[in-house]
Amino acid sequence: MRLLLIVAWLALLVVAVAAWTKEDYEIFDLVSAIEAAEGKGTSFYSWLEVSPSASTSEIARAYRKKSVQLHPDKNPGVKGAHDIFARLGVISKILRDTEGRKRYDFFYKNGVPKWRGTGYYYSRFRPGLGTVVVFLAIVTSVLQYVVQRLNYQRDLKRVEEVTAQAKSAAWGNRLTPGEGQRKVKVNLGGAPRIDEDGSLVPGRMVDMVVEGNDVFILEEDGSLLPVDNSTAVPPSFSRTWPVVLASSLYAKIVGGQKAVDQEDKEESEDTSGTASDAPGSGTVTPRERKTRTANGGPVATSMAGGRRRKAVRKK
Template sequence: MRLTILALFALVFAVSALAWDKNDYEIFDLVSALQASEGKGTTFYSVLGLETSATTPEITKAYRRKSLQWHPDKNPGVKDIEARFARLGVIAQILRDGERRERYNFFLKNGVPTWKGFGYAYTRWRPGLGFVFTFLAVLTAGMHYIVLRLNYARDVRRVEYFKTTAQRLARGAQGRRKVKVPMVEGAVGGEGLELVVDGEDVFLPHDDGSLAYLDELATLPSVLRTWPFRLIIGTYRRFVPAKEEAYDEGEDEDEDEDDNTEATNGFEVPDPDTPTPAPRPRGRAAELRALRQKKSKAAKGKGGSSGRESGDSTPAESTAAEDSEADAKRKPGAGKAAGARRRKLAMKK
C-alpha cells in the first residue's frame, strides 16, 4: 500500500514537471522580470497599454509606440533601459504568436505555478557537480531508509509468526524442546525452520551449537545503515588501522631494571642469553686453602686470639708454608732411571 502511494506521488510529480516546455520557461522568466522591473501585477497587455482582447495589428501599433518611448537613445542615463527595451520586443513577439499568446493567457488566468519543475530550476540555477552528487546521495539514502523500514515491518511479522507457531508446537513440554515450523504459514510438510523453545523464549540454533534469540533477527532500521554511511565507515575501517595501546619503551626498561635490582638485592645477575662457563675443577691446594679459611673464621667467631698475638705465625704465613708443603708433595719423584743408578752405586761399594 505504501509503495503504491509513493509510486503515484512520483508519477504525478513527474507529469507536472514534464508539463512545461521551453516556451513556458520563457514566459515564466518574462513574468518574473516584468513584475520586478515595472511593479507587481504588471502584465504583457498592461505594459503595452492594451486589453486582453486586442488584435494583432493593435499589438504591433502599441509596440511601435512603446518602443519609441523606451528606446535607449531617447533615455540616456536611465537605469536598465536597455534590458526593458529588449524585454518589450520579446513580449510583443509572444502576443503576436497565436499559440504562445494562448499559453500566456492560460497562465494569466490560472496563475504562474510556484513549482516549475527540475528542468526550469536547473536551467536558471546551475548547481556544481559536488551539489549534484550530494543531492543524489541524500535522495538515494532516503529511499534506502524507506526500504529498510519496510523490510523491518516485514521481518517483525515473520518473527512473530515463527515465535507464536513454535510456542504452540512446544506447548506442555518440560525444559527445552526443538520444533520445526513451516516456512510458509498454513503449509503442511515441505521445508521448515528448526527452532528451540525454552518457556517463553524462542531461539534459532546455529551449526556451532550456539543459540540466538529469534527477536534479534528483526534489525531496527537506522540512518547509519544506509549506503552512504556504510560506505564511509567501511572505507575508514579499511584504511585507518585500529588504535593500539601506546607505551614508552624507556619506562618499561626502567621498570624492568628496578624489578631486577629489587629481586637480586643489588647483586649482578648474569645475562640469561650468555652461556655460563663450566666450573673449573678445584685442586688439592685450593681445597686445603678453603678448609683453612673455614677453620680460621670459626676460630675468630669463638673469640680466640689471632696467631700473631700468641707468637705463632700469621694465617697468611701459615697458608704460604702449607702451600709450599703441598707443592713439595705434588713434586714428581726422580723416576726409575735414578733408582737404577743408585742401586748400581751401592753394589760397587
C-alpha cells in the same frame, strides 16, 4: 479506485509537462521576471497598459510608447535598464504573434504552472558535477533508508509469527504459559509441499525452546539464541552507502598513518644507543638497510685502522 485516480492524475501531469515547448518556458521566465520587478499579478497586458482584448495595432502603439519610456538612453544609471528594454521587445513580439499570443492567453487565464518539469529547472540552474553527486547521494541514501525500514518492519512481523508458532506448539491454542522449558519444532521454511514423486516434503523445521513468554532457537551446541525484536536490525542512516564509504576511507587513512608512525617508532628504537648518524660513522638505519638490500648494494660497512672498508659479498 483511489489508486487509479492518483495514477491517472500523475499520467495527466506527465503529459502536460511533456507538452510544454521552448516558447512556453520563455513565457514562464517572462512572467516570473515581470512579477518580480513590477509586483505579483502583473501581466503582459497590464505592463503595456492595454486590455487583454487589444488589437495587434494597439499593442504595437503601446510598445512604441513604452519603448521610449524604458530605452536605456532615457534611463542612464538605472540598474538592469538594458534587460528591461530587451524584455519589452520579447513580450511585444509574443503578443503580436498569433500563436504566441494564443499560448500566453492560455496561461493568462489558467495560471502559470508551479511545477514546470525537471527539464525546465535543470536548463535554468544547470547544477555542477559536485551538486549532482551530492544530490544523488542524498536521494539514494534516503531510498536505502526507506528499504531498511521496510525490511525492519518485515523482520518484526516475521519474529512475531515465529514466536506465535512456537508458543502455539508448546502451550496449545490457548497460549497459556506453563512451567519450565518446552522443546518444540517450528517450520521456518514455508508450508509443506508434495514432491514430484508424490512424497510429502516438510518445510525447514527448526528446534526451538519456549520458556514462559521467551522463545529461543536451539543451536547444535546446545546454546539458546533468543528470538525477539532485538534480532531485527533497525534502520539507520549510519548504514547507508555514503556514510559507510566515508567511514571506510577514514579508517584506511588513519590505519595507514598509524602503521607509518609505528614503523618510525620501531626504527627509532632500533637506532637508539648506537653511534650517531653523522657522515663517516657507518651507522645504517633499518630502512636504509632494506633499501640497500633491495638495490643489491652492500649492506654494511666497517671501520678498520681508521679507514672505511666495504664488506665484500661472496659470490
